[in-house]
Amino acid sequence: MEGDGLFTIGALARRTGLTVKTIRFYSDSGIVPSTDRSPAGYRLYDIHALTRLDLVRTLRDLGLELAAIRRVLDREISVPEVAATHADALDVQIRTLRLRRAVLRVVAERGSTPKEMDLMHKLAKLSEDERRRLVTDFIDDTFGGLEANPEFVAMMRAAMPELPDDPEPEQVEAWAELAELTQDPDFRAAVRRMAEYQARERAQGDTTGLHHDLTEAVRARVGHALASGIAPASPEAAPIVDDLTARYAETFDRADDDDLRDWLLTRLDTAADPRAERYWHLLSVINAWPVPPSLAPVFTWFAEALRAGTGSSSTAT
Incomplete structure (x- = not known):
């Protein structure tokens, strides 16, 4: 029949590489209907059916569902x-697969329990908005x-976890x-206790912001002391403490006396929860930011x- 410009289902199978059973299924479902029938009742297909079948095979190889392919063939939607x-x-599927891979790597490395794995997977699958x-x-919450430090609150609101599409296991963790x-x-x-303390300080006139320079001064002076093995209660520590208390007195417009030291201790103790620093550390890992050294x-x-x-x-008693 090929000489008449028509193809039997077997000839069509040989030309396309599809099985006779697959072509018959497409024909029965109306996706690639036969063009004619032979005198013996066998299905025959013309060149347009062959072209249509080639398109169906290509779209199926790309993973499209038959419903979408039918709409393309019926010209309800275009191929593009x-x-x-x-x-x-596919982008969504790829992101999901990458996320699952990262979770599985974490589970393999940590030896996580099924409960931990389930929790990690559920949390990691949350959308960016969630x-x-x-x-x-x-x-x-x-x-x-509270009338807490607005600059600090704004900084927290701006620092959101942005889990990448292809996260590393440590980012998922x-x-x-x-x-x-x-x-x-x-x-x-x-x-909340830290925030309430900040609010009380602001009510008493502390509106000096995040004190980045002051924090860096403490980091530099005390960091040198730690590296040099200077004990906190040693005479060698005295000039460091005097310098830092003077800086706090100047920054917060307070007298450099015993009350300043009591106030400083309260301030340090209030902010001493290591989980607060851990919060920023985890954010840095998730967002691939440089992880700040621990204070x-x-x-x-x-x-x-x-x-x-x-x-x-x-200043000492």
Whole structure:
């Protein structure tokens, strides 16, 4: 029949590489209907059917469903339109597969229990908006109704977890830990206490912002002391403590006396929860930011020095 410009189903199978059973299915479903019948009742197909079948095979190889292919063939939608839609769907599938791969790597490395694996997978599968909402709710609950430092609150709202499409295992692990941390009632209460302290300070006139320069001064001076093996209660620590207390007195417009030291200790103790620093560490890992060095050792040293009364006779007792 090929000489008449028509093909039997067997000839069509040989030309396309599809099975006779597959072509018969497409024909029965109306996707590639036969053009005619032979006197013996066998299906015959013309060149247009062959072209249509080639398109069906190509679209199926690309993963399109038959319903979408039928709409293309019926010219309800164009090939570029269906290709764009399918590409978007594949993007979602690829992101999901990459995420599953990262979760499985974490589970393999940590030896996680099935419960931990399930939790990690559920948290990691949250959409970007859902991840933001978890952190936003935490911030709203912590700082809501308080006149806390607006610059600090704005910084927290701007720093949202942005899990990449192809996350590293440590990013998935960090996200799971961050999600659990923000839902921890004890952590929320601790941060709320910090926020309440900030609000009281602002009510008493502290509007000096985030004190980045002051923090860097503590990091530099105490970091050098730690590297040099200087103990907080040693005479060698006295000039460091005197310099830092003087800086705090100047920044906050306070007298450099015993009351300043008491106030400083209260301030340091209020902000001493290591989970607060852990929060920023996890955010940095998730977002692939440079992980800031821990401030806990330097502020612990500074607090110990203040408790030991290290410093000049005008401020120590």
